[in-house]
Amino acid sequence: MPKTFANFSVNHLPKVEEMMLGFVRKYAEEATLAQAMTYSLEAGGKRIRPMLLLATLDMLKQPIEDAHYQVAGALEMIHTYSLIHDDLPAMDNDDLRRGKPTNHKVYGEGMAILAGDGLLTEAFHLVTQANIEPDVKVAIMQELALHAGSAGMIGGQVGDIEAENQEITLDHLASIHRRKTGALIMFAVNSAALLAQADEATRRHLSHYAEQFGIAFQIKDDILDVIGDEAVIGKKVGSDEALNKSTYTSILGMEAAKEKLNEHIHDALASLEAIKVNQPEVDTALLVELINKLR
Amino acid sequence: MPKTFANFSVNHLPKVEEMMLGFVRKYAEEATLAQAMTYSLEAGGKRIRPMLLLATLDMLKQPIEDAHYQVAGALEMIHTYSLIHDDLPAMDNDDLRRGKPTNHKVYGEGMAILAGDGLLTEAFHLVTQANIEPDVKVAIMQELALHAGSAGMIGGQVGDIEAENQEITLDHLASIHRRKTGALIMFAVNSAALLAQADEATRRHLSHYAEQFGIAFQIKDDILDVIGDEAVIGKKVGSDEALNKSTYTSILGMEAAKEKLNEHIHDALASLEAIKVNQPEVDTALLVELINKLR
Incomplete structure (x- = not known):
């Protein structure tokens, strides 16, 4: 049976979710706080970042262990916190996220x-609790802070706000997007390489691959904001335009944006082929499928 | 010359501040973000947490090194972020902090x-960049996350909000206060003990000592909120009452609160005496002076 992302997800995603939710419930002493934290974690979403991390580990022939679910869960927790804060009235002022009322609305x-x-x-x-060699664990936490912090995701969010109008x-x-959305996607892949001690x-x-993935992901997001189905994307179509935000489609036009998306997907696939030149036995099927989903 | 906290501060505090500000400026890619982050770091304050950390290391006969300034700086950065968020209109809605406009006002x-x-x-x-053995570094980051997180400071802040009115x-x-203010004070002392590998x-x-310090610190804060000098405390007197918050003085009355403050200071001093029973050569002068400042 060929390896598919759907099968891989069914096996691994519930364990990432268990890991996050169990951990949050264990340490959030106040009931309301625990509810607010788990509400957004449970709101679902594509879980693209943790799954990209685990799929990369799988490609690198690592049996998936608890420590990997912990790092993947930490990554999704960081992504989720950023959505909660971005949705606030002082920032994007969104009432809906993934089809449900945003955290501050509840x-x-x-x-x-x-x-x-x-x-x-x-x-x-x-991450501090994961069963990983201390020096590798420190390297992963450093990579996480770098990509989530002011040189990464937070810097990108600031750039995004300042570019409005x-x-x-x-x-x-x-x-802006290399940091705002690209940085955590980069962490997903880089941390897997660190965990697997890849050459x-x-x-x-x-x-x-991760860099191209990040750009393609954002272009696709911009395209869907214009022509997407609200029921599928879980938020209002046209929200970028309403906030007067520059996007790939507003700068390039729809057709050129679609072309650019394909170019970056093509580049990402070429990186996977390059890995196979020296390691023909590597199975890149999952990472191929993940990037192709952005078409 | 006897060791005094004033001398100790003059030697070490500028290095903590350099470490924090240099690091923030290095990684904050957006100019406005760097300004907003450094604005609150530079607003000063008593720096009680990082200095407590360094004073504890000094008592444990550790020569103070860059790694120590880095952990102390990280602690003050966490404290500073919590003040910025607590001051927001959605929380305490404060316009002034340490005598200057709060971060969101600027x-x-x-x-x-x-x-x-x-x-x-x-x-x-x-902290990930500090020159500390990886296993000790992971232990320190775990302690930091535990005390700053939902079982510590954040949980305490939620408890505080929910107890209003x-x-x-x-x-x-x-x-509430064991977590809201006590947790970071506990981290200051515990992380020094970890760094010094104390018995x-x-x-x-x-x-x-740290536990008693945390309680005494809060009682003193509550007392100053009633009878303090605005120019000295840098915020409006009576703000707890305005927010209808329960405090040590509102529950116990002023005289009993003062008595309780003295009891906790006495207990903290007894802990230092207990250390000297087995290690008569230990110089507790700085920690004695720090707790006595709360009288």
Whole structure:
């Protein structure tokens, strides 16, 4: 039976979710806080980041262990906190996320801020408890902080806010999204390479794959914001335009954006082929399927 | 010349501040984000947490090194992020902090939320770079996440918000403040004991000192909120009453609160004496002076 992402997900995603939810419930002493934190974790979503991490480990022939679910769960917790804070009235002011009321709509703004702070802090806490060699664990936490922090995701979010109501260049847009969405996707792949202690060449090809993945992911997101189905994307169509945000489609136009998306997918696939040149036995099927989903 | 806290501070505090500010400036890629993060770090304050950490290391005969400034700086960055978020309109809605406009008053709510997120994330990032044995470093990051997270400071802040406009018992109040203010004070002392690899008995006595310190610190804060000098405390007197918050003075009355403060200081001093029973050569002068400052 060929390996498919659907099968892989069925096996592994529930364990990532158990790991996150169990950990949050164990340490959140106040009932309301635990509810606010788990509400957004349970709101689902594609779980693309943790699954990308686990699929990369699988490609690198690592049997998936609890420690991997812990790092994958920490990554999804960081992603989830960023959504809670981004949705706040002081930022994107969204009422709906993944088809459900946003965290602050249910728990109030103060609690949503604290639930986000809690998820961010507990993400690092979760990694400290994973059964990983201390030096590798420190390297992973360093990579996580670098990509989630002010040189990564947070810097990208600031850049995004500051670019509202402005005409920006394609390079500027790319720099924002390399950090805002690209950084955590990069962490997903890089941390798997660290955990598997992959060789230098493989790490380089994987990083290139992740970089292309991040850009393709954002272009697709921008396209769906124009032509998507609200029931599928779980939020209002046209929200970028409403916030007067520059996007790949607003700068390039729809057709050129679609072409650019295909180019980045093509580049990502080429990186996987490059890994196979030296290691023909490697099974890249999952990572191929994941990037092709963005078409 | 006897060792005084003033001399100790003059030697070490500038290095903690350099470490924090240099690190934040290095990684915050967006200029506004860097400004918002450093604005609150530079607003000063008593720096009681990092100095308690360094004073404990000094008592344990550790020469103070860069790694220690890094952990102390990370602790102050976590404390600072918590102040930025607590001051937001959705929480305590404070316009002034340490006599200066609060972060969101200067940079707006969205940026203040992100500056807080950035300081929290970069705090962990800073510790990952410290020159500490990987297993000790992981232990310190675990201790930091535990005390700053939902079982610690964040849980305490949630408890505090939920107790507004309610009559609560002294035990409930103590449970809130053991986490809200006590947890980071506990981390200051415990992380120093981890860094110095202190023996079990010394750690226990130090933990007891930190616990008493945390309670005494909060009682003093509550007393100053009633009878303090606005110019000295840097915020409006009477803000607890305005928010209808239960405090040690509102529950016990001023005289009994002062008495309780003295009891906890006495207990903290007894813990230091207990360390000297087995190690008469230990110089507890700085920790004695620090707790006596709360009288």
